Amino acid sequence: MFEAERLAALHGLDVLDTPPEAIFDSLTRLAALTFQTPIALVSLVDADRQWFKSCLGLDVRETSRDVAFCDHAIREAGVMVVLDATQDARFADNPLVTGDLGIRFYAGAPLVARSGHRLGTLCIIDVEPRASFDEVARAQLAAMATAVSDALTMRRDISSFVALERERARDRALLAQAEEMAGVGHWSWDATNDTTSWSPAVYRIHGYDTALPPPDLAGVLAMYHPDDATALAGLVQRAVSHAEPYALNARIIRPDGEVRHVAARGSCDCDETGAVRSLVGTFVDVTDLKLADEKLRANEARLNFLMEQSADLVVRTEPGRGITWVSPSCRFYGYEPEDLVGTLALELVHPDDVANLQALRAARFAGLPDPPGSSRQHRIRHKNGGWIWVQGNPTIIKDADGQVVEIVNVLRDVTAEQETAIALAAARDAAQAAAQVKTDFMANMSHEIRTPLTAILGYTTLLSERPELELEARTYVSRLSNAGQALLAIVNDILDFSKLEAGQVVLSPKPTPISNLFRDTLLLFAPQADAKGLELDFAVAGELPGALLVDPDKLRQILLNVIGNAVKFTDQGHVRLKTGYDPDGGKIDIWVEDTGPGMTPEQTRKLFQRFSQVDGSSTRRHGGTGLGLAISHGLAEVMGGGISVSSEPERGSTFHIHIPAVAAEVSDELDVADIAGHAVLDGIRVLVIDDNPVNRELARAILAPFGVEISEAASAGEGLALAAELPVDAILLDIRMPEMDGPEALDCLRASDGPNQFVPVLAFTAGSEAFLKQDLESFDGVVAKPMIPADVIAAIHAAIFGDSEEARRAAV
Secondary structure (H helix, E strand, O other): OOHHHHHHHHOOOOOOOOOOOOOHHHHHHHHHHHHOOOEEEEEEOOOOOOEEEEEEOOOOOOHHHHHOOHHHOOOOOOOOOEEOOHHHHOOOOOHHHHHHOOOOEEEEEEOOOOOOOOEEEEEEEEEEOOOOOHHHHHHHHHHHHHHHHHHHHHHHHHHHHHHHHHHHHHHHHHHHHHHHHHHHHEEEEEEEOOOOOOHHHHHHHOOOOOOOOOOOOHHHOOEEEHHHHHHHHHHHHHHHHHOOOOOEEEEOOOOOOOOEEEEEEEEEEOOOOOOEEEEEEEEEOOHHHHHHHHHHHHHHHHHHHHHHOOOEEEEEOOOOOOEEEEEEHHHHHHHOOHHHHHHOHHHOOOOHHHHHHHHHHHHHHHOOOOOOOOEEEEEEOOOOOOEEEEEEEEEEOOOOOOOOOEEEEEEEOHHHHHHHHHHHHHHHHHHHHHHHHHHHHHHHHHHHHHHHHHHHHHHHHHOOOOOOOOOOHHHHHHHHHHHHHHHHHHHHHHHHHHHHOOOOOOOOOOEEEHHHHHHHHHHHHHHHHHHHHOEEEEEEOOOOOOOHHHHHHHHHHHHHHHHHHHHHHHOOEEEEEEEEOOOOOOEEEEEEEEOOOOOHHHHHHOOOOOOOOOOHHHHHHHOOOOOOHHHHHHHHHHHHOEEEEEEOOOOEEEEEEEOOOOOOOOOOOOOHHHHHHHHOOOOEEEEEEEHHHHHHHHHHHHHHHHHEEEEOOOOOHHHHHOOOOOOOOOEHHHHHHOOOOHHHHHHHHHHOOOOOOOOOOOEEEHHHHHHHOOOOOOOOOEOOOOOOOHHHHHHHHHHHOOOHHHHHHHHO
């Protein structure tokens, strides 16, 4: 217990581990000089160490307590002297004696605190033993130790005083700052000599010149509104007479005439007899609070009026108590406010909506966002039993501990919106159904028209290739082919535009010899141009790369539409295709110029609209669907580019097409001419599965001359049966067949264990399947109807010997 008290006294000095100080260093130096020792210390003994406040002749600041001489010294009331430590049983084996330090002589006088506890020593040390240390020397060392003790006490007292003064200064500063921030002033009035004292805030509130002394009581009363001055005088009189405090809300009139509302409080300072010597108090300007209170009352009146008129329902609820307040607008729901107070809110909610609201409430209580799939809209019961859709906007109010104490919910009637949403959903479903009907119609129309066209164009192609055909018959076949191609173009325009509208156009970019594509496309119109006497020109601005990475089919389709229109509407002069490549911008620019009739600005504005031509007479003269340029415009945008036109009446037109394209290397592609010339399909076995006998016959007519062995099936079931027994090298599978369509048949084939489980299967299609979004990824290629012999051969060859993607591109 003694040691604990001693340590508490030591720590109370707040001196341990502080930097050296001159006064203590002076005392140790004096001790060393007085007693002619190399070492003098002010040592303070802590729990497990001795720490040196001043250390002369020693390089360490502390040592362990278990080897400290001073630990023994503080146990003695007087000065402890060790003349020769080697001869003292207590220290003979001490490392401070046997070690490098080699202490021999030690004398230590205890440092005694005012409480009487010995906290440490002022000690002197020598490495040489001494014969004696007389009483005079002991008294001198003790006196010096007393000086050290006094210095330690004085240091603590000074530190405490400085800290106290610093704290008082901080308190005064905080008080002044608080008075400044709060606008509260303090005052006093001496009742014996009628003198007043004001703080700066009181001066400021009164608008009084701080250079002037505060007025006496009469002067103060003169600054109040007459009605309030009388009340204040009475309160002061009563306070002085009965020693009663007072409080007053009043109005003062500043020297500049401004009226301010103030709150004054006074209390009495009495002498030993109970007589009032002075009044002291506070003074605060409450003008802003007064105005705010008046404004708040006005706002409350306005809010009550709005609540009376608003259709929104405001409900306040408390956990466990239910509804505590409800706005008058509850009358729109058939209730009076008192009907709902005390009711649990969920009792008014439709049973089907309770779980949703409970999930929302739990999330709000936990501070989480609304749960996925939840809705703030729900139904509440009208007093007549009906249900009204409302949308809630709750606010959670929590206390300082984070506990929910109240919920304020604003409910808005959204019944009309719900009915509109239901109607819109029905309209959307109807529109989707109509779109599906349109899709089905387009698919059926494509299939039904392309099926006979497949036969017409296929057989006319085969007829035209017969060398023995007479000239007149060849002319008739050519006209029949042209008519079929025109009909196919119309069908393609309609389907292409439908795919553009549906966002179903898929690009297949590949390295394309761009100059060849431009020249070949332009030369397709040579017969029409020659018939009109038009010149077809091709010009290149700068240099073109050998190949560009573009979708050649989509670019060709754009050019066919634009050049075709130019040739169609130009009766004399020329049609020029001009192109240039921008390697920095990575784009190809194409201009199609004609010397046709030109167009007015009004005509050019509707040029790219669907089913639109510049006038009715041209429609009758030139024909067409009016979709070509609209399709070209859409395809250019899908490819990341665009198309524009500049034209003037009687001065021709120029169409500008720009498409992003990067230079590429031309890849080795299948040469259809080589295929035809070398019969590379000789001996190949192909199974044709199509419900249309004309298509099967046409496929045989096209493939047989190339040495292909043909097997036929008129249905998917018949085809699967054949495929289960007869090994083949490829299968042409019609996409649209009764009972089982192509994709279903392919799934059955792949799931079987027959010889053709993994044989290449090409989709045999009229093209509408892409429009219908049928998944063709599982097919190894596509053969389009109407069939073009070279493309059919190329697709089958690629599917068997090459890349199935190449087969798909070859057939498009």
